[in-house]
Amino acid sequence: MTTKTELDKILTALDATQTLEGLQGIIESICKVFSIDHAMYHWVDSAGDHYYFGTYADAWIQQYQDKNYTRIDPVVSGCYQRFHPVDWRRLDWSTKPAREFFQAAMEHGVGNQGYSVPIRGPNGQFALFSVSHHCEDAIWDNFIDRNSRDLILIGHYFNRKALEFEPDRAPEQAQPLSPRELDALTLLGIGYSRAQVAKTLSISEHTLRVYIESARFKLGALNTTHAIARAVSCGMVII
Template sequence: MARKLDDMLERLGKTTSLCDLQKTVFDLRDAYEVEHLVYHSVKSSGAQWAALTYAPEWVDTYVAENFQTIDPVVLSCFRGFRPIDWKTLDWSGRPARTLLGEGLANGLGNQGVSLPIRGPSGQFALFTVNHKTGDDSWGRFIRQNMHDLLLAAHYINERALALEGEGHVPHQSLSPRETDALTLLAAGRSRAQAAERLKISEHTLRVYIESARFKLGALNTTHAVASALSRGLIGL
């Protein structure tokens, strides 16, 4: 795992307030040298909290114009689970074009990727990375950093919920093999590499991963790794 992600995870683990978490989001933006980074959480009760680097003027405009109701990024992420590259969305309608034009005028970059996160009790969050660059450069950035960004997104969500007193209920203990499997994946190993290191088949590895995911209440493998890291169940 990249040193900058190690540093970020360590810093996140030391946050004791939402103010600290907000500062960490700015630090993460600077570490990855991108224009903007956003974490926005909405609970089933409607309560919201965000840590973001957008200009306050743009945030005020977005809220005042109720842009979330027509934002292709929000609508697409709310319907699915996979990361959404903004360039793959339909911006042809007038409301979407207006939103995009005003965003660019207020300092947004032309590239973006947003990761939907679903937490306990109907909580929904978005983690967004935004930048000004060409398509080729952006493609390289995403290929090189998507694993880090997925882990960061879920880790920040876990930390925000914990600081608000709404983290997951106590979990069952992970077995030694489940711990080993998640540790290797967190270190950037592929499933094939992890299975080879543990001297087991990929099928057996999958059983351990799925068992750990169930115990942690995670939606997917990346979420399980982030949850295990945030709770100190695995280390790097």
């Protein structure tokens, strides 16, 4: 498990870097701190351009791009449908293309275990922060239990820094949300339960429900998930 000092060093380095290249060195340090084989940040900006920072073998990244594996990668398709982090074992690997993709990834040393944090920003920006390793299921489950919150935080810090390199983005205009409404949607969006959100904000679940319903009305959303999605697309919430 990372110490607070180690985590603070990673987050401070992310805040300080001024170049896209600087992210590569930081992601390499994450592997050392967490004692894992690989870490990867994949960012699709609002113009549809792809960026990769990570420790996978160059041959695997090239093969991934050449064969357009984004179309069949269960991690990409699975995370695109979710707001919450995903353990790769929970994804659907049953199709033949998915099994062949997994085998190719293993041959390039990606690892049999993985954990990905889906992140969404304004105007269609989408990113994945992933870590992977080769180990038994029980060891990986213990690793995720101990480190998931730190990994989620690091993933969102990576994305916040990446968004700084899109200075001309213009979020859609919408009725503004109050600070409490923004806090509620942000925490729900990164995977907190309603009880956890209420505790974090030091409010009752009844009061939390009032904030959520108010935000939903302002955003013209059908439900809470829709409200989170709309807030993200408008640039109000970054998760």
